[in-house]
Amino acid sequence: MARSLGRIFRGFQSLGSLAFMKSELSNPPASVSLKSMVQTLPSLFSSNPRDFSLPNPSWGTEMRQLYEHYNSQCEAVTDGGEEQSGLWKRLPSYNRSLKYAAGGVHLSKIIQAKARLFTRNIRDPGAAFEYVIFANKKEQRCVCIFQAGHLLEGPPGNVHGGAIATMIDTVTGTHACVHSGPVMTANLNINYRSPIPLGSTVLIESSLDKKEGRKTFISCNVTSADGTRLHTEATALFVSISVGQLMKG
Amino acid sequence: MARSLGRIFRGFQSLGSLAFMKSELSNPPASVSLKSMVQTLPSLFSSNPRDFSLPNPSWGTEMRQLYEHYNSQCEAVTDGGEEQSGLWKRLPSYNRSLKYAAGGVHLSKIIQAKARLFTRNIRDPGAAFEYVIFANKKEQRCVCIFQAGHLLEGPPGNVHGGAIATMIDTVTGTHACVHSGPVMTANLNINYRSPIPLGSTVLIESSLDKKEGRKTFISCNVTSADGTRLHTEATALFVSISVGQLMKG
Numbered sequence: 276m277a278r279s280l281g282r283i284f285r286g287f288q289s290l291g292s293l294a295f296m297k298s299e300l301s302n303p304p305a306s307v308s309l310k311s312m313v314q315t316l317p318s319l320f321s322s323n324p325r326d327f328s329l330p331n332p333s334w335g336t337e338m339r340q341l342y343e344h345y346n347s348q349c350e351a352v353t354d355g356g357e358e359q360s361g362l363w364k365r366l367p368s369y370n371r372s373l374k375y376a377a378g379g380v381h382l383s384k385i386i387q388a389k390a391r392l393f394t395r396n397i398r399d400p401g402a403a404f405e406y407v408i409f410a411n412k413k414e415q416r417c418v419c420i421f422q423a424g425h426l427l428e429g430p431p432g433n434v435h436g437g438a439i440a441t442m443i444d445t446v447t448g449t450h451a452c453v454h455s456g457p458v459m460t461a462n463l464n465i466n467y468r469s470p471i472p473l474g475s476t477v478l479i480e481s482s483l484d485k486k487e488g489r490k491t492f493i494s495c496n497v498t499s500a501d502g503t504r505l506h507t508e509a510t511a512l513f514v515s516i517s518v519g520q521l522m523k524g
Numbered sequence: 525m526a527r528s529l530g531r532i533f534r535g536f537q538s539l540g541s542l543a544f545m546k547s548e549l550s551n552p553p554a555s556v557s558l559k560s561m562v563q564t565l566p567s568l569f570s571s572n573p574r575d576f577s578l579p580n581p582s583w584g585t586e587m588r589q590l591y592e593h594y595n596s597q598c599e600a601v602t603d604g605g606e607e608q609s610g611l612w613k614r615l616p617s618y619n620r621s622l623k624y625a626a627g628g629v630h631l632s633k634i635i636q637a638k639a640r641l642f643t644r645n646i647r648d649p650g651a652a653f654e655y656v657i658f659a660n661k662k663e664q665r666c667v668c669i670f671q672a673g674h675l676l677e678g679p680p681g682n683v684h685g686g687a688i689a690t691m692i693d694t695v696t697g698t699h700a701c702v703h704s705g706p707v708m709t710a711n712l713n714i715n716y717r718s719p720i721p722l723g724s725t726v727l728i729e730s731s732l733d734k735k736e737g738r739k740t741f742i743s744c745n746v747t748s749a750d751g752t753r754l755h756t757e758a759t760a761l762f763v764s765i766s767v768g769q770l771m772k773g
Contacts, residue, residue, distance in 0.1 A: 371677075389674045390722060393684035396652070396675035402638075403645070425638045426645040429693075435642035436697070436709045437690025444678075444685045460685045464713045473639055 328368040328408065333401025334422060337476040337500040341420045345409040363409040363418075366449060370395035394445055402426045404438070408446060410453050417450040419479040420500075423471060433470040439497065440465055442479055443509045447493040450481045451513035455491045458513035465509040476500045489515040577617040577657065582650025583671060586725040586749040590669045594658045612658040612667075615698060619644035643694055651675045653687070657695060659702050666699040668728040669749075672720060682719040688746065688756055689714055691728055696742040696760035699730045704740045707762035714758040725749045738764040 330342060350361040370392050397403040405422040421442050429435030444463060451458045471477055477497050484492040490512060497507035579591060599610040619641050646652040654671040670691050678684030693712060700707045720726055726746050733741040739761060746756035 387674070387681070387722075390677040390681070391675050393676045393678055393687050396677075397646070425636070426640050427642050428639040428645075429642055430708070432636065432639070435690065436693045436712065437686065438642050440689035440693065440712060440714075441684065441686025444689065448685070459679070459719075460716050462713075462715050463685065463689060464711075465689075466711050467709050470708075473636075 324369045324371070326367045327370065327395050328365065328406070331400045331405075333405060333424075335474075335476060338405065338420055338422045341476070341478070341500060342407060345418060345420070349409070362413065363411050366408045366410055366453075368395065368406075368408070394441060397426060404442065406442065406445075408449055410450070412453065415454065415483040417446055417453070417481045419446040419481075420476065421479055421497075422476045423473055425473055428473055430470060432473055434473060436465075436467060439467070439471065439507055443495055443497070443507070443511070446479045447481050447495050447509070447511035448513065450483070450493050451491045451511070454483055455486065455513065455515050457516050458491060459516050460511065461490075461514045462512040463509060464511075465507060467507055468505050471497070471506050477506060478502065484510070491515070573618050573620070575616045576619065576644050577614065577655070580649040580654075582654060582673075584723075584725060587654065587669055587671045590725070590727070590749060591656060594667065594669070598658070611662065612660050615657045615659055615702075617644065617655075617657070643690060646675060653691065655691065655694075657698055659699070661702065664703065664732040666695055666702070666730045668695040668730075669725065670728055670746075671725045672722055674722055677722055679719060681722055683722060685714075685716060688716070688720065692744055692746070692756070692758045692760070695728045696730050696744050696758070697762065699732070699742050700740045700760070700762035703732055704735065704762065704764050706765050707740060708765050709760065710739075710763045711761040712758060713760075714756060716756055717754050720746070720755050726755060727751065733759070740764070 330339060334342070345363050346365060348362045350364050351359045353359055371390070394404045394406070401422070402424045403426045405424065406419055408417055408419045410417045419442065423434045423438065427434050427438040429438070440463065443465060444460060447463075448458070448460055478500060479495060479497050481493050481495040484494050486492070491514075493511045493513070495509045495511065496505060497509075498505055579588060583591070594612050595614060597611045599613050600608045602608055620639070643653045643655070650671070651673045652675045654673065655668055657666055657668045659666045668691065672683045672687065676683050676687040678687070689712060692714060693709060696712075697707065697709055727749060728744060728746050730742050730744040733743050735741070740763075742760045742762070744758045744760065745754060746758075747754055
């Protein structure tokens with residue numbers, strides 16, 4: 276295999292909650308119907324997992340305005356049931372990856388069940404990562420609106436470089452998945468230009484540079500919400516994987 | 525100034541809790557002595573903040589064994605009060621940066637007071653980042669033992685690339701601070717070679733490549749605890765800053 280291909284990207288996160296539910300409920304007690312069981316189970320097993328990319332009361336004015344700006348240009352279904360085309364598509368975001376694990380041998384079943392997506396591991400709204408990603412397939416770009424909460428501190432009053440790297444990986448990786456299907460991150464190269472103050476809202480914009488065989492190259496800028504200040508620049512390389520590789524780890 | 529120097533590194537985090545306490549207590553009620561006030565205040569104001577780099581019950585066997593390996597080679601003070609030299613020095617780790625903020629305009633006082641270091645923002649032992657860093661000044665290298673908890677998931681069953689980047693930034697940045705004093709991260713270039721299973725313990729080893737004027741170059745490898753598997757390779761560039769710059773943001 277040699278020095279291979281980084282890590283599997285979490286492009287399947289949106290399947291997570293359903294896959295989890297299915298496996299947990301595969302052997303219900305004989306006397307209870309699956310349907311009634313689902314209805315009485317706690318929210319962990321809900322078939323309507325929380326979509327973290329929808330507005331919540333912690334969102335500030337800039338975050339809301341930017342959300343409305345892109346959301347108003349999104350694909351939609353009208354009240355009459357007609358599909359309306361749009362430049363953008365909002366991507367939902369949940370807090371679980373697929374349940375079955377590549378590294379299962381290292382994990383007890385309990386730890387696995389408790390696993391949460393790194394960027395959605397704190398439920399307190401506004402405390403950590405608040406973000407929503409919109410994809411524009413026609414123009415091959417994505418935009419993420421990101422509001423950085425007080426639990427992401429690095430330098431005094433500013434966002435941790437690792438938290439910025441995390442959002443860059445998330446946005447470029449999501450973009451690569453939208454374009455190329457399942458991928459793993461192989462390289463991230465990040466230049467930090469100016470600090471991001473804690474509590475502020477920034478724009479993360481990614482564009483497709485090229486695709487060569489199994490490799491997808493994405494670039495990304497992080498700017499202030501009004502676009503006047505460049506905070507961070509990055510390039511990212513992703514490598515396509517088969518579903519078999521995904522399961523093997 | 526131009527496209528400048530990234531973000532201020534959190535090399536001052538060890539001062540955080542004390543700086544915070546000092547400022548909170550600068551105007552105690554006249555009838556209460558500062559000393560008695562400190563004694564009755566809750567742990568938030570304690571002059572002995574929790575050092576997150578000490579062993580706790582969530583640490584697995586590998587984490588404990590590696591900790592003992594390096595800790596036994598550390599500088600120490602004997603029972604008789606004598607200072608004992610050692611190859612390594614364990615670096616303490618707290619959950620606050622300095623209180624006063626570069627980005628203060630963006631923050632209410634409430635948010636600022638609640639700010640927590642990104643890598644120490646979850647108190648539940650074992651759930652997220654468990655790590656300890658040892659520095660070897662003579663050989664100009666650092667080693668970090670890192671146990672990845674279930675809240676750091678990216679790809680199914682594996683650690684999120686952003687969480688790995690966060691630890692790489694933390695270890696190389698700490699190393700740069702030990703060598704050069706206050707610095708900001710300017711670049712991180714990370715190659716992901718193989719995924720890190722959730723729940724596993726890895727070694728992050730950094731070495732000083734060179735120092736040129738204000739620039740400090742550090743390299744870093746992430747391997748399995750037994751050193752046989754390379755997970756991630758990275759280079760990092762840090763730029764020295766003055767305390768004036770730190771305060772200005």
